[in-house]
Amino acid sequence: xxxxxxxxxxxxxxxxxxxxxxAAVSEYDANIILVGSKAKIEQVANDNGILLYHMEVVxxxxxxxNEDDPSEIMxxxxxxxxxxxxxxxxxxxxxxxxxAGNSGALVMGATFIVKRIKGIKRCAFAxxxxxxxxxxxxxDAGANVECRPEMLKQFGIMGSIxxxxxxxxxxxxxxxxxVGTEEHKGGEFQKATYQSMIEExxxxxxxxxxxxxxxxxAADVVVTDGFTSNVILNLYEGVSMTLMKKIKNVFSTxxxxxxxxxxxxxxxxxxxxxxxxxxxxxxxxxxxxxxVFKAHGNSNAKTFxxxxxxxxxxxxGKVTQEIADAISVDSNDFTE
Amino acid sequence: xxxxxxxxxxxxxxxxxxxxxxAAVSEYDANIILVGSKAKIEQVANDNGILLYHMEVVxxxxxxxNEDDPSEIMxxxxxxxxxxxxxxxxxxxxxxxxxAGNSGALVMGATFIVKRIKGIKRCAFAxxxxxxxxxxxxxDAGANVECRPEMLKQFGIMGSIxxxxxxxxxxxxxxxxxVGTEEHKGGEFQKATYQSMIEExxxxxxxxxxxxxxxxxAADVVVTDGFTSNVILNLYEGVSMTLMKKIKNVFSTxxxxxxxxxxxxxxxxxxxxxxxxxxxxxxxxxxxxxxVFKAHGNSNAKTFxxxxxxxxxxxxGKVTQEIADAISVDSNDFTE
Numbered sequence: 001x002x003x004x005x006x007x008x009x010x011x012x013x014x015x016x017x018x019x020x021x022x023a024a025v026s027e028y029d030a031n032i033i034l035v036g037s038k039a040k041i042e043q044v045a046n047d048n049g050i051l052l053y054h055m056e057v058v059x060x061x062x063x064x065x066n067e068d069d070p071s072e073i074m075x076x077x078x079x080x081x082x083x084x085x086x087x088x089x090x091x092x093x094x095x096x097x098x099x100a101g102n103s104g105a106l107v108m109g110a111t112f113i114v115k116r117i118k119g120i121k122r123c124a125f126a127x128x129x130x131x132x133x134x135x136x137x138x139x140d141a142g143a144n145v146e147c148r149p150e151m152l153k154q155f156g157i158m159g160s161i162x163x164x165x166x167x168x169x170x171x172x173x174x175x176x177x178x179v180g181t182e183e184h185k186g187g188e189f190q191k192a193t194y195q196s197m198i199e200e201x202x203x204x205x206x207x208x209x210x211x212x213x214x215x216x217x218a219a220d221v222v223v224t225d226g227f228t229s230n231v232i233l234n235l236y237e238g239v240s241m242t243l244m245k246k247i248k249n250v251f252s253t254x255x256x257x258x259x260x261x262x263x264x265x266x267x268x269x270x271x272x273x274x275x276x277x278x279x280x281x282x283x284x285x286x287x288x289x290x291x292v293f294k295a296h297g298n299s300n301a302k303t304f305x306x307x308x309x310x311x312x313x314x315x316x317g318k319v320t321q322e323i324a325d326a327i328s329v330d331s332n333d334f335t336e
Numbered sequence: 337x338x339x340x341x342x343x344x345x346x347x348x349x350x351x352x353x354x355x356x357x358x359a360a361v362s363e364y365d366a367n368i369i370l371v372g373s374k375a376k377i378e379q380v381a382n383d384n385g386i387l388l389y390h391m392e393v394v395x396x397x398x399x400x401x402n403e404d405d406p407s408e409i410m411x412x413x414x415x416x417x418x419x420x421x422x423x424x425x426x427x428x429x430x431x432x433x434x435x436a437g438n439s440g441a442l443v444m445g446a447t448f449i450v451k452r453i454k455g456i457k458r459c460a461f462a463x464x465x466x467x468x469x470x471x472x473x474x475x476d477a478g479a480n481v482e483c484r485p486e487m488l489k490q491f492g493i494m495g496s497i498x499x500x501x502x503x504x505x506x507x508x509x510x511x512x513x514x515v516g517t518e519e520h521k522g523g524e525f526q527k528a529t530y531q532s533m534i535e536e537x538x539x540x541x542x543x544x545x546x547x548x549x550x551x552x553x554a555a556d557v558v559v560t561d562g563f564t565s566n567v568i569l570n571l572y573e574g575v576s577m578t579l580m581k582k583i584k585n586v587f588s589t590x591x592x593x594x595x596x597x598x599x600x601x602x603x604x605x606x607x608x609x610x611x612x613x614x615x616x617x618x619x620x621x622x623x624x625x626x627x628v629f630k631a632h633g634n635s636n637a638k639t640f641x642x643x644x645x646x647x648x649x650x651x652x653g654k655v656t657q658e659i660a661d662a663i664s665v666d667s668n669d670f671t672e
Contacts, residue, residue: 234547
């Protein structure tokens with residue numbers, strides 16, 4: 001299997017990306033195409049004793065940053081490592097593309113260069129988020145602020161296939177975020193989406209779910225529009241961070257609590273990692289004709305190596321083909 | 337000052353309500369009108385040694401429950417203690433009404449019986465929610481799933497006045513929940529609301545805020561539609577609960593962490609209370625011609641007593657008059 005890697009995406013590129021690739025080559029038998037400034041890649045590899053074994057380098061002089069407007073990937077930044085990598089994928093030079101760079105640019109670039117599966121209305125950005133035990137997929141998280149009900153139904157189908165094939169969850173439960181669990185809850189959009197999903201045989205639709213129950217275990221695939229999911233992801237992080245900060249303050253209250261803090265420092269750090277979705281599984285971009293995966297922007301070597309493993313599972317699970325098959329049966333139901 | 341109290345609202349009515357009223361009479365010089373079954377109130381007071389000093393009782397045989405559809409307050413439940421209490425307020429028999437009962441019914445009943453301030457498009461349910469330090473108002477939280485931009489602007493004005501007059505915050509910062517802080521973020525609805533709010537002199541509008549920064553300290557008045565606020569409140573609770581549960585599990589990991597748990601049990605319980613919005617300030621219903629306050633459904637004597645104090649501040653702060661004045665200047669801007 002050959003994975004195309006954006007060597008200049010993310011806060012710690014290219015060093016941590018190269019280290020992560022080297023680890024993936026040795027641990028998972030991956031073959032890598034590194035995209036980015038050949039001179040810089042070779043110099044960083046040389047300076048840090050990284051062997052570019054099973055890696056070829058495709059030169060791209062430019063790189064897109066998080067400060068760039070996503071649409072620049074089709075304009076001034078169409079020679080960036082991200083755009084070049086997506087073109088290589090599109091031409092069949094590799095099996096998947098992975099980047100830790102600008103999420104918006106990645107979704108937009110992938111949609112234009114790699115293109116959607118026939119019948120898919122919109123691509124979706126779908127992070128894997130930790131819950132009490134295990135994780136769930138939040139779909140769509142950011143790409144589509146305004147959605148139509150049939151798009152959310154497709155998000156549910158795509159998420160279901162991913163959680164089954166890549167995460168090994170049998171018959172994944174799909175839930176729709178709403179203000180209450182009853183069928184009649186929400187506005188016109190939620191009601192129409194509920195109807196569209198309940199009538200779909202391919203979904204194990206558990207109905208409306210309240211945000212309260214998401215961190216516990218409401219569903220394996222949490223479906224919502226891009227606005228609501230942004231609020232969910234953001235608040236997940238915000239409440240966790242504030243609470244962890246408050247606990248840290250509790251530890252420094254008095255001699256007893258200071259001792260308590262020292263006694264459980266290791267376990268608390270583990271918990272912090274567990275609850276931080278930045279440490280977690282990254283985000284596949286769903287609905288594309290070939291697998292594209294977003295690693296976290298702050299990826300270090302270890303998290304990037306893990307992201308490569310998830311991307312390989314995404315390829316091995318034949319997720320793209322499964323989605324195409326599931327949608328093609330339906331595609332007459334949809335109007336462009 | 338005379339506060340009208342729904343004696344049969346909430347999970348612990350009437351006993352905890354009566355105890356809370358007795359405490360408020362002795363601590364804050366409140367005068368109370370208790371509404372509900374006179375026979376039951378007198379029996380419970382008698383059985384528990386509660387003196388109904390400075391309290392009169394207005395008989396109402398029926399009560400509305402959380403299982404009742406909110407609209408029943410205008411139909412089969414129009415003789416309930418909640419409906420009777422709202423009618424007493426409307427007739428000028430007291431200065432404010434407070435209930436720990438069915439929130440939806442309270443908003444609907446108050447809108448029909450007490451009526452809105454002239455020029456106010458929609459009443460808003462506006463809980464006071466804990467943040468890292470202090471609290472913020474979330475408006476609207478539940479009453480209006482589908483809103484127009486000018487409604488959100490009014491929510492901002494009303495929330496501002498409340499946080500200033502009742503909570504003592506000087507020049508409260510008003511923020512609009514969005515998917516990013518930049519002016520152009522979000523869909524058409526968010527863009528139009530942003531414009532409407534930025535042009536309003538009566539608001540200290542800090543612009544768009546991301547959900548991530550709400551628990552820290554993004555604003556004193558967090559403005560959004562009823563759908564988004566439901567997700568925010570629910571997730572606030574869900575993430576806190578899941579995290580606290582995980583920390584409890586950490587405490588039971590091994591002998592060291594068990595000792596740590598024992599050492600900081602008191603402080604952790606205090607933190608849990610701090611983060612639980614059910615323990616916090618309740619929710620004024622904003623935009624009515626007279627003050628109506630929702631105490632938490634699980635109120636005990638102490639939380640209900642606190643809710644009475646907040647309701648008295650709501651009256652003393654002349655919030656209703658301030659809102660009427662602020663809106664009347666504007667009312668030509670609005671179409672019904």
